[in-house]
Amino acid sequence: MADEYERSAEFVDVMLAPHWAALGPPLAEALQGVTGPIVDVGAGGGHGTRVIAKAVAEAEIVAVEPSMPLRSILLARVNESAELRDRVTVLPEPFSEAVLPPRLSAVVAMNVIGHFDAAGRQALWTVLADRLVPGGRAVLNLEPPAEPMAVPESRFADMRIGRRRYEGWGRAEPAGPDRITWHMTYRTYQDDRLTGVLEARYDWWVLDERRLKEELGRHGLVHRRTGPDELGMYVIDRGGA
Numbered sequence: 001m002a003d004e005y006e007r008s009a010e011f012v013d014v015m016l017a018p019h020w021a022a023l024g025p026p027l028a029e030a031l032q033g034v035t036g037p038i039v040d041v042g043a044g045g046g047h048g049t050r051v052i053a054k055a056v057a058e059a060e061i062v063a064v065e066p067s068m069p070l071r072s073i074l075l076a077r078v079n080e081s082a083e084l085r086d087r088v089t090v091l092p093e094p095f096s097e098a099v100l101p102p103r104l105s106a107v108v109a110m111n112v113i114g115h116f117d118a119a120g121r122q123a124l125w126t127v128l129a130d131r132l133v134p135g136g137r138a139v140l141n142l143e144p145p146a147e148p149m150a151v152p153e154s155r156f157a158d159m160r161i162g163r164r165r166y167e168g169w170g171r172a173e174p175a176g177p178d179r180i181t182w183h184m185t186y187r188t189y190q191d192d193r194l195t196g197v198l199e200a201r202y203d204w205w206v207l208d209e210r211r212l213k214e215e216l217g218r219h220g221l222v223h224r225r226t227g228p229d230e231l232g233m234y235v236i237d238r239g240g241a
């Protein structure tokens, strides 16, 4: 599997950090009552892994992260804390190849579902249907756009670290009936002088709530909104069935 984050990981983890200020509290809330094990699918550098560990004391966490540079950040972040070191296992395979515990209390897939095509999502829903313990659940978010459409270029990140300033820009274009391509540009400035430009593209499968409901229904799963509307977060479970 090609690693779309191979060159951009340096920017991706720091640019995701501010989003986690908003995503963290509703994710922690959605995990209330869960025990473990918990799978963090596409854990990236581990912002979410840290939230999960804090929200669910003592739970075993399996953080699945196939991108080597992002996984390096994740492993270092886990290693920095004696508590995380004790509880978090980092797996390098993509989700479809990762060997997971047979019973799961929760599965978290934040900022990641767009990397899964219909077959990949089907495999994810199958894992939920087969392995979630009673009361278990998944938490994920759907990011816009929900349909394949052009998204004009905009700046989504602007952060200063030391003497350097990092800007993230992105635009998208349709790439098929349920797919877009994101074109990202990461610009680095030192003392306001442009010192580097990195361009990256990500394939992204779009998914709206109607299709989510339909796909989940085929596996006996139901979804409900959680957290502030603008975050597009959902809890998925068996709905008391």
Ligand SMILES: C[S@@+](CC[C@H](N)C(=O)[O-])C[C@H]1O[C@@H](n2cnc3c(N)ncnc32)[C@H](O)[C@@H]1O
Binding pocket: 005, 016, 041, 042, 043, 044, 045, 046, 047, 048, 064, 065, 066, 067, 070, 093, 094, 095, 096, 109, 110, 111, 112, 115
């Ligand atoms: C935008 S990042 C989000 C990282 C993290 N969840 C966060 O929100 O901070 C998307 C992540 O999904 C991972 N990913 C992509 N395809 C995957 C797959 N098939 N299985 C597991 N992870 C995958 C990428 O490597 C990347 O770390």
